[in-house]
Amino acid sequence: MNININRNKLKPVFRFFTGNVEVFLFVLSIYIKSFLFNQIIGIHYGNILIAAALGPALLLLGLFISMKRKWRLICLLSVNALISIIMLSDAIYYRYYNSVLSVPVLMQLGVVDPALKSSILKLFTPRDLLLAADVIIAAPVLLLLLKLKRIRLHSVRHRLLTSAAVLVLGCFFTLSGMYNIDRLMGFKSLSTVFDHSFFVNNIGVLNYHCFDIWYFASNRLAGNGEDIAPDEAESIKAVFIENENTAEGRNLHGIAKGKNLIVIQVEAMQSIVINLKIDGREVTPNLNRLIKNSFYFPNYYTQAGQGNTADAEFVTNNSFYAAKQGAIYFRYPGNKFTSLPALLKEKGYSTTAMHAYKASYWNRATVYPFMGFDSFMSQKDYILDECIGGWGLTDESFLRQSLDKIKDLQQPFYSFLVTLSSHYPYDSFGKNEYGNEFNAGSHNGTFLGRYLKAMHYADQTLGQFLDGLKDNGLMDSSVIAIYGDHEGIKKGDMEGIKGVLGLSPNDELAYLEMKKVPLIIHIPGGEQKGVKPQTGGQVDLYPTLANLLGAQPEYYLGRDLLNSERSLAIFRDGSVTDGSTVYFSGTGQCFDLSSGEPAGTDGFKEYIEEAGKQLEISDKIIENNLLKDFTAG
Structure with a gap:
């Protein structure tokens, strides 16, 4: 019952x-x-x-x-x-x-x-x-x-x-x-x-x-950005007033005044390949040779966000940070930009961007004129005589044809070149189509081997381009800057590679090392040279180059790397490093870079707060198109 x-x-x-x-x-x-x-x-x-x-x-x-x-x-x-x-x-x-x-x-x-x-x-x-x-x-x-x-x-x-x-x-x-x-x-x-x-x-x-x-x-x-009150806009503008009064007396100010400027953004090149040898063979012999007569920054970081390559271009040419979400090239293409090409244009330079891919890709055809480029030479302006892995023209052909175009530019000129062939996942370099001159030894047939071959190929094409500049007398009349756009080894590819490259076993610290991209600045004559160990990022290249050319930008957030004593790289996610310590915003943790051990955040609060402030200023300027108001009248 x-x-x-x-x-x-x-x-x-x-x-x-x-x-x-x-x-x-x-x-x-x-x-x-x-x-x-x-x-x-x-x-x-x-x-x-x-x-x-x-x-x-x-x-x-x-x-x-x-x-x-x-x-x-x-x-x-x-x-x-x-x-x-x-x-x-x-x-x-x-x-x-x-x-x-x-x-x-x-x-x-x-x-x-x-x-x-x-x-x-x-x-x-x-x-x-x-x-x-x-x-x-x-x-x-x-x-x-x-x-x-x-x-x-x-x-x-x-x-x-x-x-x-x-x-x-x-x-x-x-x-x-x-x-x-x-x-x-x-x-x-x-x-x-x-x-x-x-x-x-x-x-x-x-x-x-x-x-x-x-x-x-x-x-x-709300119309993209938050509403900015007039007094807040003025306080943001005041941040830049200090910049106007610090140019004269700077080290190397105007040392290359009137010289041409050639900037090359290299696809997926990381600092780790510079001076790297595999069984005694140099991965980047041409860049290693150029460094001996140039300034080299081994602790220079990519600051790209979700826009990846396009972000690297924007940050480099504007000295502001990438957007919180998406790419500035798509979200704010019609903004007023006080960029490097616009500044040099005011100094009488002709300004040209060169990239042998579709003009519409990343909305470049729309954005470049707003950034101050007189012309944009894209895929349609090149003879597609040699293509690679679905990526269009090879870098060898792109740089060779670009050299012919550069020779005819009105001087002084600013030429901004963006390479493409050494692109993830580097499959074209695993089939001995390209880069087969480089023997990666025990790494042949692996992801790392393909990446090293891709970097060797990029170095080879850059070497040919530099030789062409010399042969045409442009090496002696041009400042040349070469840098990597973003990491080439993704976080998911690091397993099994960390030990080979001597990276930290900590995934976050190892990936931080992957974010280092080379920056080489060559000044005609080769007398100004040396390894500069301070920490910096792509936001710093604009004020650095402007100082060498004797120009003074008005609105920028970066630092002149040849004058600033501070070491600092701020990332789009709010993380920040001074070269000794790093703060990861995702976890709220600090690490000592020499030991790899966790460190307290108390001694690093100044940098953490500065990172937040810089990103906030950059976002408000971009989201509200404040540069249009700042430069009006």
Whole structure:
């Protein structure tokens, strides 16, 4: 009798569970995947995530729980599948760009790096299947549930109340997560934290996407940037007044006045290949030789953001930082820019940009004129006599044809060249098509071997170009700057390479080393030379070159590397290093670079605060087009 009574008591519980099994499975699945995603891409999760991860699952559930069971099953399964696709896309994108997707990036899908498109299989790992495993398993189970005896539904009123309660609970968990990270960062994270990984770390990838959509939509409604009061704009302008009075008396000021300027941005070149030998063979013999008669900066960092190569161009030519999200070339193409080409144009220079790819790619054809370039020579201006791996003209042909064009330019000129062949994933250099003159020894046939061959090929073509400048008398009348645009070895490619290259076993410290790109500045005559060990970044090249040419920019955030005693490199995500210590904004940790051990943040607060201030000023200037107001009249 008692057994029957107990069974009767359990029947409602059993009916409730079988009637809502998909609800429990959905919440559990989304919750687990939020943690699994962080594990797969190597971002550790904070304590806040434990509660915050419930938010998106409950919010989504609240939208569908009031539906009839058939439609509820279909919707929950479809949404779960969509979430798996989003997480898989985020994981692949993260391995290439070290960041997760955002709305502005999705709006630029037309210019997503072809290397990313062609390398998806290489960036995919078997562990990624775990993000979709629940969908594969759940689909037949949930379809089977549709064939079970029909469960009596509660009244519409009851279901709507349940839906509202679940939505409120979801909002509570999501907003509490947002509040807690905002409190963690001194109630500034929603406006001044620049690292997407910080949000993924603390509140999960789904909450990050909710925030990203909200942030993008609110900015669009507000007209992109936040409203700037006149007094705030004036205080920002005052930051630059000091710059105007510090040019005269600077070391080497005007030493190359009236000389031509040739700047070459080299695709994916890292400092680690400079002076590197494999079994006694130099990877970059021509650049090594040039360095002996030039200034060389071994601790110079890429400061590109989600715009990658385009960001490197922008930061270098404008001395402002990349956009928080997306690429400035697409988000703010019509802004007023007080760039290096515009400054030199005022000094009587002819200004030309050269890149042998589609003019529309990265919106260059639109942006370059606003930056002050008189002309842009793109793919249509070159004879496509030798192409490489889907990337168009080879660097050898590009630089050879560019030399012929440069010879005919009105002097003095500023020529900005962007190379392309040495592009990730370097497959053309693994088939002995290019760079086969270089024997990578035991690394032949590996990713590292292909990268080294690509860098040797880039060095070879640069050597030929430099020889051509000498033969045409341009070496003696031109300042030449050569630098790398961004890292060539991605975070996901470092496993097995760290030991070979002598990198730190700590992934973040090893990746920081990958962000070092070479900067070489050659001044005619070769008398001004030497290795400059101070830490700097691409934002510093504009004021450095302007000083050598005797020009004085008015609005810039970088430092003249040949005069400044400070060592500092600020990254788009808010991380910062002075060459001795590094602060990673994603984790809020500092590390001593000599020992690799964690260090307290107290002694580094000045630099952390300066990084935030510089990025905030840059963002406000770009988002509100303040340079147009500053230069009016």
